[in-house]
Amino acid sequence: MTDSSTNMRLKLPAACFILEIILIILFGVLVEYDHDTDAKLFNKDMTDSKANEHHGHAAGTSHNISSHNAEYENDFYYRYPSFQDVHVMIFIGFGFLMTFLQRYGFSSVGFNFLIAAFSLQWATLMQGFLHGLHDGKIAIGVESMINADFCTGSVLISFGAVLGKTSPLQLLIMAIFEVTLFSVNEFILLSLLGTRDAGGSMTIHTFGAYFGLMVTRILYRPNLDKSKHKNSSVYHSDMFAMIGTIYLWMFWPSFNSAITEHGDPQHRTAMNTYYSLAACTLSTYAMSALTAHDGKLDMVHIQNAALAGGVAAGTAGEMMLTPFGSMIVGFLAGIISVLGFKYLSPILEAKLKIQDTCGVHNLHGMPGILGAIVGAITASVVPKEVYGNGLKKVFPDVADGVRDTSYQGAMQAASIAVTLGIALFGGLLVGFILKLPMLGAPRDNACFEDNIYWEVPGEEHHMEELTVVRTEEDETLNS
């Protein structure tokens, strides 16, 4: 592999070192521990508090509440298990889901790892900068870690759209811009419009999908069929991909509930998502068999569409959607997603020149919009009496009387348009930047192939006769 533009020997180290050093400097200047991670702040009232300590009711399960900084009030204990589940989704879930390609496993897991590790640092800064600088400082803790992982998830969705067709350098550049625009969009929705989107149907899934789709549209390769034989799975690569799928499916309840308010919203969101996913799985299997000419199940559908129920419960999951409503949403999401893979994706490629490697439009795009619409409707039509005193945990503006439910619903709906606008515009911009030849994109006949950017080991020694074929082919790629 001697193609000079795809040689990453100097470009990738330069990019990684420069970016990491900038990150370190900015962290040094801007970032500090929050009240729950700082030794001094968390324990500051410890001495004064001895006097006015008091206790709650001491019933069968007696719960005493000390007024100051009892350890169990530390946000760590409310969110860290959810954080770790989200973390697994980002690194194992997304990483392995994309290993379905037969010769792109190193890149799928490895580039996922690289851009996620970068994005979570950069997201900490951008989200902190936009969501609340205090005295010029960004205070961080487990909640900001979850938010950083969320933003990273959006970048990884876009990665799915361009999978196999980009260099690690292009991906890092994409991540820089996407994290920034994600944070701007998130700020507009959550802070300016007062939109609720705990699981990110809009901020994460819709944004990431349409951003990525626009990028892959700009990077359209008319001769991609030169790599066609690599753009498919083999038996073992589908098994690895199922690891990703199952982890995403299992932990989606944690994802959607990770940053809701403590107590009933977190509990309810997890449960709504659980039932949405279960219903989605059944409709996915049904549609996969129904749309196959011989009734055989298609791994692409199972690996992806069965997850659409999690995406679609991302906005309304924390609301009083009920398990019944959640199951309807999941059921529809599975149907839409399989139909998208089967009928819409080929059209998008043929007519709109959108080469969407992982089909993120079907897993994140349409289900994300479905989730956003469900959220807008649920916000509008469920009367606030249903929430009782819990209303302020879900719709604080409605609880405060600042707005009514229909206004909340309208803001939710408007957020879809804002998200699509920023995603598409951002993807357009970034797509053109990524076209710079120096960024080292693989040539058309070398897409979906690890050994452009990775040392790939030979086959097992008893397959020597077969690897001759491979070596010859590699030389062809180099010529």
Add this chain to the structure above:
Amino acid sequence: MTDSSTNMRLKLPAACFILEIILIILFGVLVEYDHDTDAKLFNKDMTDSKANEHHGHAAGTSHNISSHNAEYENDFYYRYPSFQDVHVMIFIGFGFLMTFLQRYGFSSVGFNFLIAAFSLQWATLMQGFLHGLHDGKIAIGVESMINADFCTGSVLISFGAVLGKTSPLQLLIMAIFEVTLFSVNEFILLSLLGTRDAGGSMTIHTFGAYFGLMVTRILYRPNLDKSKHKNSSVYHSDMFAMIGTIYLWMFWPSFNSAITEHGDPQHRTAMNTYYSLAACTLSTYAMSALTAHDGKLDMVHIQNAALAGGVAAGTAGEMMLTPFGSMIVGFLAGIISVLGFKYLSPILEAKLKIQDTCGVHNLHGMPGILGAIVGAITASVVPKEVYGNGLKKVFPDVADGVRDTSYQGAMQAASIAVTLGIALFGGLLVGFILKLPMLGAPRDNACFEDNIYWEVPGEEHHMEELTVVRTEEDETLNS
């Protein structure tokens, strides 16, 4: 693959759609949020408490603590981490454990996924119906989610007995009946007999194993040796199976402790299970080497028997079994399980015509009964003084003076007989139902083979010459 009966194009979608729509309707009619997931109920006393409300550390995400319903009292924070561990066992653990077959990985993980997604919904209804309808409604939260996953686990154990020999439609039909009978048996044991079985040695393992063994007995295939060459592992499939094994092993402490009472019982159960599994692992390795003519370890034993310590600690784990007792139990379970794989399974197949693909009798059947017996003995012989005030968390009827420890032990022992009776009778019934030809079971020479029900990708392109062999063989299967 044009065999009309195994073609799932219409049957599977019809079954999935009808079942899911029925589930959705029943959820709409019967299911509601419980006190910890409902916004109104969880926060209902919030206003009365305004007076004595206090603030925790007033950080960015301020945590108001009302005197009632403090967020940290929400059951979510006691059980959700355990729930997620159980969830991983159900979907990754069981799913991948069964991928040891060389050409049945898609089905192992994929059918596991389908029937688990169905079962957990149906179990929510059946368990809710039997264990406590309030005002005609089933109130759900994290504990019901764990219970639904537990019931699902039982179905997956039965799946292990019939692995490779059933269509997805048969599995769904089996799940409908098994979930129902599981719930009936669980109701009899826990509610009528007052039996303690937190980790389900009886309700989950014994029930699932003997139910599945009876089903596979009824579905006996005299000519199964036509698929014999597929009924074994290859190197990579054994590696995938180890993912399942290790996850089951690691999270079994969470499984057994997931629905015990809060506090010391949950803590103690997890720890007892941890030591039982550790001891079981050593006796499994010892027995595996000892029973091999050349002293080589057998992956079948390691993948399965090393888990028997978790099964066997399922009943007594929450009791004052002590780590010492737990280790003895685990040690014996490993020995019994390896002996079962080595000597009993061949006899069961030859003499009783029980074709137990995964050897569930050795992992869940015998260790489940062992666990039940240990539970009965422990309940009988440990004096109630050992529990002090903690007695009511483990044996509420004994603490209330309704029964003494020996009566409790007798009820525990009686529960084994009840469980075996319902499991065997249920398996008999369901076995005959599953024989209906329209359900699309694979023919004898097409068992243990994914490509009856799945689109299976070709091998890597450099193996073209080898796949010719496969294609010819597939045609043979179709003929």
Add this chain to the structure above:
Amino acid sequence: MTDSSTNMRLKLPAACFILEIILIILFGVLVEYDHDTDAKLFNKDMTDSKANEHHGHAAGTSHNISSHNAEYENDFYYRYPSFQDVHVMIFIGFGFLMTFLQRYGFSSVGFNFLIAAFSLQWATLMQGFLHGLHDGKIAIGVESMINADFCTGSVLISFGAVLGKTSPLQLLIMAIFEVTLFSVNEFILLSLLGTRDAGGSMTIHTFGAYFGLMVTRILYRPNLDKSKHKNSSVYHSDMFAMIGTIYLWMFWPSFNSAITEHGDPQHRTAMNTYYSLAACTLSTYAMSALTAHDGKLDMVHIQNAALAGGVAAGTAGEMMLTPFGSMIVGFLAGIISVLGFKYLSPILEAKLKIQDTCGVHNLHGMPGILGAIVGAITASVVPKEVYGNGLKKVFPDVADGVRDTSYQGAMQAASIAVTLGIALFGGLLVGFILKLPMLGAPRDNACFEDNIYWEVPGEEHHMEELTVVRTEEDETLNS
């Protein structure tokens, strides 16, 4: 495979049975439930608690049991999620990380499983014996479980150094001694010197690495190149190894924070480690591309060096290191680790005759020492005012006025020397013990090969022509 010395038919069962029976007896004599796992102790003051209530979360590692024993104060809810993450690291993380070898996957996961299951039991006894026998009894709970897993981690690091060159019997013998010496070293550092090392940069990583390096030095095989063709990866084995890597990476924040004090230290440690790892990942990718002649990334670096940031944050992670400091540490750790793999390991093998299969010197050795140094510096230079009232959670001796920060730093530094001394001396001793021929080490031409100790299945049937090659080779090994 008829080599009599490698035949484990009697040796392995004898070792496993004898060891397990000794463990069970010692547990019976010495071990009891602690206050949080015992039914009586945890609930003892339940009735008379109203009067003398007091809060328990103020103390050191000892958990003051408040008389009312609210369930949420049970240490289980503070540590069990972290414990499970650590558990995954030990069994999946270490186990799969070592599956990179093409024909050693069964042994990597399987021997990892065996020696971990043994070590955690033995560690419970040794650590309990040294760290606090109360009335001649060892009281155990979730914290001791984490500590046992930690000690096990150290043994698994040493396993990495000798991977592929030892019998399971040798590994068990090594574990017996290493757990013992680990516990002695841990006791000297934590109890005698008052050293802080929550994540074990010294006690776990430095100790395990240098112990293992000395063992592999003593077991030096001049003719190891006879197995050279097996001492490398293939495509799928590298994918399995990435499962191990990613799990270790994701859960390292839980590892480092698992036994810190409740509240801010646990929260802060997790966050520091998260950023250290992220920074380390970028410097690892940079260095991997930079040191390759063609700029291609090397899986060995990604699988290992990207984790060095977790090792290096093991001591200072709980201190007020700041995310900024953590990122610098991680950044440096990644650079050092890749340089070690690339340039130092070959020198160690050629000049010092250290055959370090997994390169544990680069992942655990040097980063461990780096972490220890960072810990000593951080302890010395961060003024105690920075910690406020939180000082006693991190440096209790400094908070009590027993020592000042520079003395604390000096003790931290001295601990490095103590750890290296005990590790190297212990490795020397154990290395010679492991040379006993009866322990059944594989011959030079049979290293890195599962089928010495495992029944290895044939290849898929369509590869029959290829397996002939393997069979002939196996016969060669047997001759």
